[in-house]
Amino acid sequence: MRILHTSDWHIGRSFHGHATLDALGGVLEVLVGQVREHEVDVVVVAGDVFDSAAPAAACYGVLTGALAALSDAGATVVVTSGNHDSSARLGFQSSLLRQGIHVVTDPLTTGTPVTVDDEHGPVHFYGIPFLEPALVRHLWPDAEIRSQRLAIEYAMGLVRVDAARRGGRSVAIAHCFAAGVDATPGVEREIRQGSLDVVPLAAFDGPDYVALGHIHGRQRLSDRVRYAGAPLHYSFGEGDKPRGSWLIDLDADGLAAVEWLDLPVPRRLMTIRGSLDELLGDERFAEATDAWVCAQYTDATPQLDPMRRLQARFPHCATVMHTPEGLRGDDGLTYSRRVRQARSDAELVDAFLVHVREGEGASERESEVIRDVIDERTLAEARA
Template sequence: MRILHTSDWHIGRTFHGNSTMDALAEVLDALTAQVRENDVDVVIVAGDVFDSATPAGPAYTLLGDALVALHETGARVIVTSGNHDSAARLGFQARLLRDGIHVLTDPLSIGTPVTLADDDGPVHFYGIPYLEPAIVRQHWSGTELRTQAQTLAHAMDLVRAGMREHTGRSVAIAHCFAAGVDATIGLEREVRQGGLDVVPLSVFDGPDYVALGHIHGRQQVSERVRYSGAPLHYSFGEQHKPRGSWLVDLDASGLAAVEWIDLPVPRRLVTLTGTLDEILSADNVAAHADDWVFAVYTDALAQTEPMRRLREHFPHCAMVQHQPSVDADRVERSYAERLRGAVTDTERIDAFLEHVRGGHGPSERESELIREVLDDRVRAEALV
């Protein structure tokens, strides 16, 4: 059986205020083409289908179009809910969906698999929706469920109980933060600090393959446990990470092979660093005019209207940040030390500007303006 593992579509998410709907539709069309070209039997979407618990109408339209297109390839589709989804809303129409599309959002059904078969026999798919301990502990009284680790461990116990009852190959689907994930891979926005949400890898023992969602970058936690990541780049921190899906083959004995398939990137992301003039160089403009741009300009002083200037050349500039370059040879002095030798008002203003500008005092034009303001004050005081 051939399985395509994808996750974290985040339908409806914006990118620095810009809609991603058209870009995601393009990528999901490409994913559907890959399903057809590779004779995929089952497509898994491991949570965070939507970016919001209350998605807007167009988000439902895009999801419906994508599910119908995938179904028309002949593949079965299995979808679980993530922490961004409303399980109730996502699962509301599950019974109304056409045969071959399964939306798994009910915690009480974790131990009951979706069973599909090939020439080698049955394959049992166990969908674990995102489980918030405070919400789902009511379903399993007598079990301590205070952390994601405890909650996922209990869920996987239910999966293993189902595996004992339903013999054959098995695949588990979950949405969580597994131990061993590379912290430089695109982490979800809500991943908590302190380790409370980290799920030990041993929790996932048993199934032939575990398809995880929640991490936005491709990740192989073990040979059997993997994250596919998001199909789009949703932050500049992800810009160097590939986008795609895992193509998983099961043979008669279990996991046979796993291959990565790249997805197209509708618009590249790039971070440009240098002085504003360097960023706006002809070479940069020629190379990146069509990219999403994050400009980090290193001029000593903040520039006037940098975003306007950047967007004149980079229409898709999404972020700008002033990050002055640091002079390692410059000795830091406190504001009090700078003021110590200042006698006149002009010197005090110069000392202040040097302090707040990292050692850079007023420009020649600014010095002229300072003198004019101080002279006006002196004249005004003389008239009183």
């Protein structure tokens, strides 16, 4: 049996205020083509299908179109909910979907598989929707579910019991933060509390393959436990991470092979750094013209209207950061103490500039202007 493992579509997510629906739709079309080309039997989507609990109407069109296309390509589809999804909204139409498309959002179905047969017999797909401990502990009153870790461990216990009873091969699908992953700061919404909600790798013992979601970059925790990551880049911190999915082959004995299938990047992400004049004119930044750009300008002082000026050269400049270099070292003085120590009006202005510029005082040219202004004011007051 051939399985495609994808996750974290985040339909409806924006990228620095820019819509991503069209880009995602194009990438999912390529994914459907890969399913057809590689004769995939089952597609697994491991959570965070939508980006929010209340997606816009257009998001449903992208989802239903993708699911229908995957089905038309000949694949059975198994979708689970993630921490971004609303189980109710994602699963409300599950009973109306065409045969071969399964949306798993009910925690009480944990341990009840979607079974697909091949020439070697059955393969049981155990979908585990995102388990928020506070919301699911009442469903299993005899279990101690105080954290993500305990919730996943309990759910996997149900999976192992059922799989042993049924026999055959099995695949588990979950959405969580597993121990040993390399996350992208600020991208994956936190679903941990301290170390309690980090799920140990041993929790996933049993199935022939475990398809995980939540981490946006591909991760191999073991040969049989992996994250596929998101099909689009949703942060500049992800810019160097490939986009794609895992292609898994099961034979009669279980896991036989795993291959990575790349997905196209509609627009590459680049972070460029230099003074504003360098960013606007230096040819070494020419390759960023058609990319999504995070511009970090290093001028000592904030510059006038940097976004508008940068977008004239980089039409897809998405964010601008002022990251000055060569700032004056911290002298340990508070602003009020600097003010008290100022011996002249010029030093008082310089103390203010050091405070608002986070350590950078007046430049030589600025000091000349400040002295000229103070001298003119002093002369004007003397004539009054």
